Amino acid sequence: MGYDGPYPVDARVTEFLALDPALFIDGLRVAPGSASTLPVFDPSSGAQIAVAVDASAADVDRAVRSAHAAFADGRWRQLRPADRERVLLRFADLVTERGEAFAQLETLEQGKSINISRMFEVGASSEWMRYVAGLTTKIGGRTFDTSLPGGPQHWTTYTRREPVGVVAGIAPWNFPMMIALWKVMPALAAGCSVVLKPSEVTPLTALMLAQTAIDAGLPPGVFNVVTGSGAGCGAALTEHPLIAKITFTGSTPTGKAIGRTAAGNMTRFTLELGGKNPAIILRDADLDAVIPGLLAGAFLNGGQVCAAASRVYVEAPLYDALVSQLEAAIGAMSVGAGLDPNAQVNPLVSKAQQMKVQAYLEDARAQGGDLLVGAKVPDAGYFVSPTLVLNPAENLKLTREEVFGPVLGVTRVDSAEQGLALANDSNMGLGASLWTRDLKSAMDLTPRIEAGTVWVNSHVFIDPNMPFGGYKQSGIGRDFGVDWLDAYTELKSVCISH
Ligand SMILES: NC(=O)C1=CN([C@@H]2O[C@H](COP(=O)(O)OP(=O)(O)OC[C@H]3O[C@@H](n4cnc5c(N)ncnc54)[C@H](O)[C@@H]3O)[C@@H](O)[C@H]2O)C=CC1
Numbered sequence: 346m347g348y349d350g351p352y353p354v355d356a357r358v359t360e361f362l363a364l365d366p367a368l369f370i371d372g373l374r375v376a377p378g379s380a381s382t383l384p385v386f387d388p389s390s391g392a393q394i395a396v397a398v399d400a401s402a403a404d405v406d407r408a409v410r411s412a413h414a415a416f417a418d419g420r421w422r423q424l425r426p427a428d429r430e431r432v433l434l435r436f437a438d439l440v441t442e443r444g445e446a447f448a449q450l451e452t453l454e455q456g457k458s459i460n461i462s463r464m465f466e467v468g469a470s471s472e473w474m475r476y477v478a479g480l481t482t483k484i485g486g487r488t489f490d491t492s493l494p495g496g497p498q499h500w501t502t503y504t505r506r507e508p509v510g511v512v513a514g515i516a517p518w519n520f521p522m523m524i525a526l527w528k529v530m531p532a533l534a535a536g537c538s539v540v541l542k543p544s545e546v547t548p549l550t551a552l553m554l555a556q557t558a559i560d561a562g563l564p565p566g567v568f569n570v571v572t573g574s575g576a577g578c579g580a581a582l583t584e585h586p587l588i589a590k591i592t593f594t595g596s597t598p599t600g601k602a603i604g605r606t607a608a609g610n611m612t613r614f615t616l617e618l619g620g621k622n623p624a625i626i627l628r629d630a631d632l633d634a635v636i637p638g639l640l641a642g643a644f645l646n647g648g649q650v651c652a653a654a655s656r657v658y659v660e661a662p663l664y665d666a667l668v669s670q671l672e673a674a675i676g677a678m679s680v681g682a683g684l685d686p687n688a689q690v691n692p693l694v695s696k697a698q699q700m701k702v703q704a705y706l707e708d709a710r711a712q713g714g715d716l717l718v719g720a721k722v723p724d725a726g727y728f729v730s731p732t733l734v735l736n737p738a739e740n741l742k743l744t745r746e747e748v749f750g751p752v753l754g755v756t757r758v759d760s761a762e763q764g765l766a767l768a769n770d771s772n773m774g775l776g777a778s779l780w781t782r783d784l785k786s787a788m789d790l791t792p793r794i795e796a797g798t799v800w801v802n803s804h805v806f807i808d809p810n811m812p813f814g815g816y817k818q819s820g821i822g823r824d825f826g827v828d829w830l831d832a833y834t835e836l837k838s839v840c841i842s843h
C-alpha cells in the first residue's frame with residue numbers, strides 16, 4: 346500500500362503508509378483482534394493508499410480498559426499541572442516539527458489543499474494545542490460562604506474541579522487532525538485519559554498523532570486510538586460503561602444517536618453538529634469585502650466545514666453585482682489534487698460525499714432551480730464544481746439540509762427583516778454572518794440571529810479563545826474558550842465544619 350501519484354511525498358509519509366494496519370493502545374501500535382479492515386483512498390484519483398483496522402467491540406474494550414487503568418493509577422492526572430502542561434507543549438512542538446508529514450498525510454487521505462492542511466491541520470492546530478496546554482495550569486474551583494448554622498466562621502466551603510475520567514472522542518473527516526486535537530487536548534489538559542475514534546474515511550493522522558504524543562512524553566495508555574466504522578467501533582466506544590464523557594463532532598443524526606446512548610449510561614457529552622449557516626448581506630455592505638469573504642466562507646475545504654456559509658440572503662440593490670462577481674470568481678478557480686499547491690478546487694473526501702452533493706444539485710435542477718456552475722472538474726477523483734444556486738425554493742432539500750460541499754444558495758430579499766426571518770428559518774443554528782457598514786444595523790440584528798457564532802463582515806473565522814457551538818439542532822455545549830475544561834471535569838463541593 347502507498348501513494349503512487351504524480352506529486353513527491355515526504356519519506357515519513359511513505360513509511361507510514363507502508364505500515365501494517367494497527368490500533369494504538371497502551372503507547373504502542375498493536376495488531377487488532379478483528380480481522381476486518383477498511384480501505385483508505387486518495388480522493389484525487391480514487392486509488393487506494395492504505396488499509397485501516399475496522400476495530401471490533403473487543404478491540405474497543407481493550408483500548409478503553411487501557412485508558413481506564415491509566416486514569417485509575419494516576420500516572421497522568423496526578424502529575425503536577427505544570428508537568429502536564431510541559432508534555433502538552435512538547436506535543437505541540439513535535440506536531441509543528443513534523444508538520445510537513447502531517448500535512449501531506451492529511452491531504453492524501455482527505456483530499457484538501459496542501460495549503461489548507463499546512464495552515465489549519467498543522468498551523469492552527471498547534472496554536473490550539475498551546476492554548477489548551479496553557480489551561481492545564483489554570484484549573485481550579487473557588488471558595489464561597491454559606492448560610493449554614495453558625496455561619497461562615499464555622500464552615501469552610503469551596504469547589505474543586507476533578508478530571509471526569511475516560512473520554513471518548515469521536516471525530517469527523519472534514520478536518521480529521523484539527524478536530525481530533527479539539528477532542529484529545531482538553532481531555533488531556535484536564536487530566537483525563539482518552540480513546541479517540543477518527544472517521545473511518547480518514548483514520549491515518551490520528552494514529553500518527555498518538556505516536557507523536559508518546560514521543561513528547563505522554564505516559565502510555567493515556568491516549569489510545571481505535572479505527573473503524575461508526576456503527577461498529579463508534580457505537581461500541583460510546584456505549585462502553587467505563588466511558589465517562591463523550592465529545593463528538595459530526596452530523597446531527599449521529600449526534601442524536603450518541604445523545605440517546607449517553608443518556609442511557611448517564612455519560613456526559615458535548616455535541617458539535619451540523620450547520621445550515623446563513624450570510625445576510627445588507628444593501629450598504631462593502632462588496633469588495635463580501636466577495637472574498639463568501640468565497641472563503643462557502644468554498645474553504647470544498648465547503649466541508651460545519652460553519653460554512655451555505656445560504657446567502659442579499660438585499661435587492663446588491664443582488665446582480667454579487668451574483669456576477671461570485672460567478673466570475675468560481676469560474677476562474679483552478680482545479681486539481683490537494684497536493685498541487687496551485688489548485689483552488691480540490692476533491693471532496695469520498696465517493697459517497699461526492700454522490701451526496703451531486704444528488705442535492707440534481708434535486709435542485711429537477712425542481713427547476715437556476716444553477717451557475719463554476720470551474721470544470723475532472724471525471725477521475727471525487728470532484729464537484731463550485732456551484733451557485735439562485736433563489737432556491739424554501740422547501741428545497743439543499744435549502745433545509747447540510748450539504749457539506751461547494752454549493753452556495755443566493756437569495757434576493759427586499760429588506761433586512763426578510764433576510765433575518767429567512768436566516769432564522771432553520772432547525773440548525775451553528776454560525777451566521779452579517780455584512781454591513783452600519784454599526785446600528787449590526788448591533789440591532791446580531792442579538793436576533795439564532796446562531797452560536799455571529800460574524801460581522803467576515804465568515805467562518807474561529808479562534809481557541811472564542812467559544813464555539815450551536816443553537817437548536819447544531820449541538821449541545823461549547824468548545825474552546827477559557828471555560829473549555831469545565832466539560833472535562835466534575836465540580837465537587839467541599840464543605841468543612843470547624
Ligand atoms: N459538523 C461537522 O463538522 C460534520 C458534519 N458532517 C455531516 O455528516 C454527513 C455524513 O457524514 P458522516 O461521516 O457519515 O458523519 P457522522 O456524523 O455519521 O460521522 C462522524 C463520526 O461519527 C462516527 N459515528 C457514526 N455513527 C456512529 C455511532 N452510531 N456511534 C458512534 N460514532 C458514530 C463516524 O464513524 C465518524 O467518526 C456529511 O455529509 C455532513 O453533512 C460530517 C462530518 C463533519
Ligand SMILES: O=C(O)/C=C/C=C(\O)C(=O)O
Nearest residue numbers: 519594650651652805807
Ligand atoms: O472555521 C473553520 O476554520 C473550521 C471549522 C471547522 C469545524 O468546526 C467543523 O467543521 O466542525
